[in-house]
Amino acid sequence: MSKEAExxxxxxxxxxxxxxxxxxxxxxxxxxxxxxxxxxxxxxxxLGIVGESGSGKTTTALAVMRLxxxxxxxxxxxxxxxxxxxxxxxxxxxxxxxMIFQDPFSSLEPRxxxxxxxxxxxxxxxxxTEAERRQRVDELFARVGLRDDQKLNxxxxxxxxxxxxxxxxxxxxxxxDLVVCDEPVSALDVAIQAQILNLLVExxxxxxxxxxxxxxxxxxxxxxxxxxxxxxxxxxxxHNDRQSLFRQPLxxxxxxxxxxxxxxxxxxRQNRIRLKGDPPSPFDLPKGCSFAQRCPFAQDECRNVxxxxxxxxxxxxxxxxxxxDEGIGPHHEFGEAVSRVEA
Amino acid sequence: xxxxxxxxxxxxxxxxxxxxFAVLEDFDLDxxxxxxVCLVGESGSGKTMTGLALMGxxxxxxxxxxxxxxxxxxxxxxxxxxxxxxxRGKNIAMIFQEPMTALNPVFTIGEQIAEMLRYHEGLGxxxxxxxxxxxxxxxxxxxxxxxxxxxxxxxSGGMRQRAMIAVALACSPQILIADExxxxxxxxxQAQILDLLEEVQERLGTTILLITHDMGxxxxxxxxxxxxxxxxxxxEGPAAxxxxxxxHPYTSALLACIPRPDPEATTRMKLLDIPGIVPAASARPxxxxxxxxxxxxxxKCRAERPPLFEVAEGRSAACWLASKEHSx
Amino acid sequence: xxxxxxxxxxGLVILLIILFTALAGPALYGVDPFAIVSGPLLPPGDPDAPxxxxxxxxxxLAGMLVGxxxxxxxxxxAAALTMVIGISVGAIAGFYGGRIGQALMRVTEFFQVLPALxxxxxxxxxxxxxxxxxxxxxxxxxxxxxxxxxxxxFLRIRNLEYVQAARAMGARNRRxxxxxxxxxxxxxxxxxxxxxVGIAILFESGLSFLGLSDPNVMSWGVIIGQNRDYMLSAWWxxxxxxxxxxxxxxxxSLIGDGLNEAFNPKLRER
Numbered sequence: 001m002s003k004e005a006e007x008x009x010x011x012x013x014x015x016x017x018x019x020x021x022x023x024x025x026x027x028x029x030x031x032x033x034x035x036x037x038x039x040x041x042x043x044x045x046x047l048g049i050v051g052e053s054g055s056g057k058t059t060t061a062l063a064v065m066r067l068x069x070x071x072x073x074x075x076x077x078x079x080x081x082x083x084x085x086x087x088x089x090x091x092x093x094x095x096x097x098x099m100i101f102q103d104p105f106s107s108l109e110p111r112x113x114x115x116x117x118x119x120x121x122x123x124x125x126x127x128x129t130e131a132e133r134r135q136r137v138d139e140l141f142a143r144v145g146l147r148d149d150q151k152l153n154x155x156x157x158x159x160x161x162x163x164x165x166x167x168x169x170x171x172x173x174x175x176x177d178l179v180v181c182d183e184p185v186s187a188l189d190v191a192i193q194a195q196i197l198n199l200l201v202e203x204x205x206x207x208x209x210x211x212x213x214x215x216x217x218x219x220x221x222x223x224x225x226x227x228x229x230x231x232x233x234x235x236x237x238x239h240n241d242r243q244s245l246f247r248q249p250l251x252x253x254x255x256x257x258x259x260x261x262x263x264x265x266x267x268x269r270q271n272r273i274r275l276k277g278d279p280p281s282p283f284d285l286p287k288g289c290s291f292a293q294r295c296p297f298a299q300d301e302c303r304n305v306x307x308x309x310x311x312x313x314x315x316x317x318x319x320x321x322x323x324x325d326e327g328i329g330p331h332h333e334f335g336e337a338v339s340r341v342e343a
Numbered sequence: 344x345x346x347x348x349x350x351x352x353x354x355x356x357x358x359x360x361x362x363x364f365a366v367l368e369d370f371d372l373d374x375x376x377x378x379x380v381c382l383v384g385e386s387g388s389g390k391t392m393t394g395l396a397l398m399g400x401x402x403x404x405x406x407x408x409x410x411x412x413x414x415x416x417x418x419x420x421x422x423x424x425x426x427x428x429x430x431r432g433k434n435i436a437m438i439f440q441e442p443m444t445a446l447n448p449v450f451t452i453g454e455q456i457a458e459m460l461r462y463h464e465g466l467g468x469x470x471x472x473x474x475x476x477x478x479x480x481x482x483x484x485x486x487x488x489x490x491x492x493x494x495x496x497x498x499s500g501g502m503r504q505r506a507m508i509a510v511a512l513a514c515s516p517q518i519l520i521a522d523e524x525x526x527x528x529x530x531x532x533q534a535q536i537l538d539l540l541e542e543v544q545e546r547l548g549t550t551i552l553l554i555t556h557d558m559g560x561x562x563x564x565x566x567x568x569x570x571x572x573x574x575x576x577x578x579e580g581p582a583a584x585x586x587x588x589x590x591h592p593y594t595s596a597l598l599a600c601i602p603r604p605d606p607e608a609t610t611r612m613k614l615l616d617i618p619g620i621v622p623a624a625s626a627r628p629x630x631x632x633x634x635x636x637x638x639x640x641x642x643k644c645r646a647e648r649p650p651l652f653e654v655a656e657g658r659s660a661a662c663w664l665a666s667k668e669h670s671x
Numbered sequence: 672x673x674x675x676x677x678x679x680x681x682g683l684v685i686l687l688i689i690l691f692t693a694l695a696g697p698a699l700y701g702v703d704p705f706a707i708v709s710g711p712l713l714p715p716g717d718p719d720a721p722x723x724x725x726x727x728x729x730x731x732l733a734g735m736l737v738g739x740x741x742x743x744x745x746x747x748x749a750a751a752l753t754m755v756i757g758i759s760v761g762a763i764a765g766f767y768g769g770r771i772g773q774a775l776m777r778v779t780e781f782f783q784v785l786p787a788l789x790x791x792x793x794x795x796x797x798x799x800x801x802x803x804x805x806x807x808x809x810x811x812x813x814x815x816x817x818x819x820x821x822x823x824x825f826l827r828i829r830n831l832e833y834v835q836a837a838r839a840m841g842a843r844n845r846r847x848x849x850x851x852x853x854x855x856x857x858x859x860x861x862x863x864x865x866x867x868v869g870i871a872i873l874f875e876s877g878l879s880f881l882g883l884s885d886p887n888v889m890s891w892g893v894i895i896g897q898n899r900d901y902m903l904s905a906w907w908x909x910x911x912x913x914x915x916x917x918x919x920x921x922x923x924s925l926i927g928d929g930l931n932e933a934f935n936p937k938l939r940e941r
């Protein structure tokens with residue numbers, strides 16, 4: 001591997017995002033959406049962030065894109081701290097990090113034609129000449145599998161999958177290094193989802209993109225990502241490479257998440273753990289481990305002392321008191337979390 | 344054995360100013376007592392429309408243009424609106440994907456359950472509320488005595504879906520239609536709701552018709568599965584058999600295109616995808632609707648629509664490849 | 672697209688007729704609207720006054736023709752002013768939110784609780800009662816509802832993903848406000864604008880009735896205002912200018928609907 005590939009393209013340190021809650025009257029409460037989150041991403045690689053609603057995964061993505069204001073920490077993009085960049089200097093960086101949004105029905109401006117939508121980032125950021133931009137739009141349309149004549153259509157004339165293709169073309173128009181994907185396939189039917197996932201993977205290899213890939217779907221993350229960080233209530237509870245995370249999930253929450261994925265048939269449902277209750281809301285974070293109230297293995301220590309993300313054997317990272325330094329946790333006696341689906 | 348519910352030759356059409364087209368055609372389905380049947384398909388397959396037809400809720404400008412639905416041998420469509428509503432009444436209930444919009448925001452959870460009980464069972468106000476508390480407890484809502492007086496927006500998504508199930512179960516229906524009941528929920532909560540449905544079925548012997556797009560859910564809960572495409576049934580059979588050995592190319596493609604976490608996978612294999620998109624209901628081709636996207640299609644597929652062939656005991660598939668002549 | 676919309680074309684035709692009458696009418700029908708031509712309260716059909724006369728015997732047709740210009744100018748100017756102030760305040764309040772938004776909304780509420788008529792009267796009394804002053808006064812008292820509506824639309828639209836996408840692509844705030852969010856917020860605002868034209872014309876008539884508009888300028892409102900006392904005995908003196916105001920408002924709102932449709936790609940299809 002070349003030296004360039006070894007260098008971190010993105011380095012997020014102690015990122016924190018909180019904002020006052022708008023719900024209800026009375027005293028303002030702070031929502032701690034993202035809490036001391038750190039991770040790094042190398043060029044050409046993809047990092048998945050998985051979690052349930054309220055885990056802070058989307059807020060993390062938006063903070064990296066500088067679409068929400070971080071309240072602490074740093075985001076180093078190719079050595080430049082994005083949290084310090086403002087106005088024009090931030091704008092000048094924008095061509096290098098772009099985003100693919102979740103909802104193909106609301107992420108495209110309804111009054112613009114598809115061609116203009118794909119061209120827009122180049123227009124806004126002043127990339128290339130008129131002719132070059134036009135030619136780039138043609139290339140991009142062909143690359144994402146849209147017909148040339150569709151450039152003149154409006155978003156509502158496309159299907160969900162086709163709109164997401166437009167969204168992908170728009171995101172890669174400025175030849176970015178980093179593309180943040182926020183649940184890019186969760187609104188699509190499975191057959192179309194597969195088309196879009198394949199396209200995302202092809203485009204990544206072709207243009208050596210780095211993906212920060214947000215999803216709630218473990219299958220999707222498994223397919224796209226090299227590394228996966230699991231978030232719960234604003235914190236990363238486990239961060240490992242794909243294979244080891246799926247083979248031996250370290251955190252009880254990761255384990256529960258994997259065993260909750262449907263499709264393992266009656267046999268697969270025997271050795272599972274079921275979490276009680278819903279993911280809690282990120283208002284008042286508990287003193288100890290944020291997962292303690294739902295964790296079947298929680299002890300007093302878990303409720304009182306917040307576990308930090310630490311390295312265990314094999315360089316794997318987990319934030320759990322109950323996992324020892326060899327990477328063995330209380331849930332491992334239940335056997336393997338995921339077995340192959342018959343299908 | 345007489346099925347609990349039987350759908351024969353059902354067709355649902357939509358009429359616009361200039362044209363009329365069917366969103367569901369030639370649809371037959373029998374539901375036996377106590378079984379779980381999954382209707383699975385992509386959007387536009389007609390699966391949700393089937394559920395709505397059973398509830399008499401086909402949205403305008405759609406209407407049932409042909410066919411019969413009978414419950415315990417009593418015909419519902421021909422009997423007229425009021426009679427059908429009567430038969431449906433306590434016997435068939437439905438839960439929806441988005442409990443926030445299916446529950447009325449201006450009434451408490453308890454009031455909504457109590458209303459069902461007072462209307463259908465003739466219970467008094469106090470008795471109805473007491474029964475509502477029991478129902479909420481039965482669907483696993485903690486502190487039901489308090490929750491019964493809360494409004495839908497005051498409880499979480501998972502709790503709302505439980506409350507929705509409690510509303511549906513209020514009159515102990517024999518059939519529960521669940522339209523994507525877990526799609527809007529987080530995966531750990533989704534698992535809880537599927538467990539709850541299974542438990543309800545074991546306890547009350549309810550027949551469940553589960554409408555879903557998720558093959559994983561099918562694998563977990565279904566006794567029988569009906570795969571739909573473009574408003575038609577294209578494959579039917581016991582869930583385990585269909586998932587292990589699909590006979591329609593669409594079913595196998597649908598199974599193959601789902602990315603699954605496989606701990607043993609070391610390299611990334613390209614996902615199989617189904618090219619193209621589902622044709623619009625108003626512009627369906629003459630032959631097999633799937634032919635244009637099918638990797639195995641030949642001339643006959645494009646010219647003539649395959650009927651459902653029986654491929655094994657209790658199994659059928661609408662594909663020329665599954666016909667007897669073809670296998671010889 | 673616009674031309675295919677029958678009712679919009681009808682609206683345009685009505686408005687053009689009104690505009691033509693306002694511009695060419697007085698020249699073609701050379702009667703002085705302030706001159707007493709006949710006996711008071713003659714019904715329409717009189718050879719001297721085709722549309723009848725008012726309470727002091729002035730020709731209503733002449734008043735209608737001459738008054739059209741003043742009414743249209745006041746209506747259009749006041750509506751334009753209302754929209755400009757309302758949209759600017761609402762857009763900034765809705766887009767930036769926070770303290771700026773709060774402060775602007777307090778200002779809006781302040782203007783909203785002031786009695787509109789009293790405020791307009793004060794403004795006109797402080798300055799001279801010319802057409803311009805009247806139009807400005809109407810604009811100043813009626814922008815608040817537009818501001819609130821704009822703010823509500825901005826709050827809704829600014830969180831849509833395509834607005835986020837525009838920001839991710841490096842669009843500046845000014846561009847996002849005026850070129851991304853505002854076009855999406857326009858449909859209800861266009862409807863409001865067309866209604867404002869009518870309200871302004873009526874407001875002007877109310878002010879004339881109170882003797883607060885320019886006494887040397889004839890307008891539809893002046894005719895209604897001066898003949899209110901005869902409403903029961905001589906219906907035509909108030910009904911005829913009333914119909915003219917109604918036709919103007921109707922034509923403008925039909926055009927508004929048509930424009931809205933022409934700008935909306937989804938509606939354009941049908």
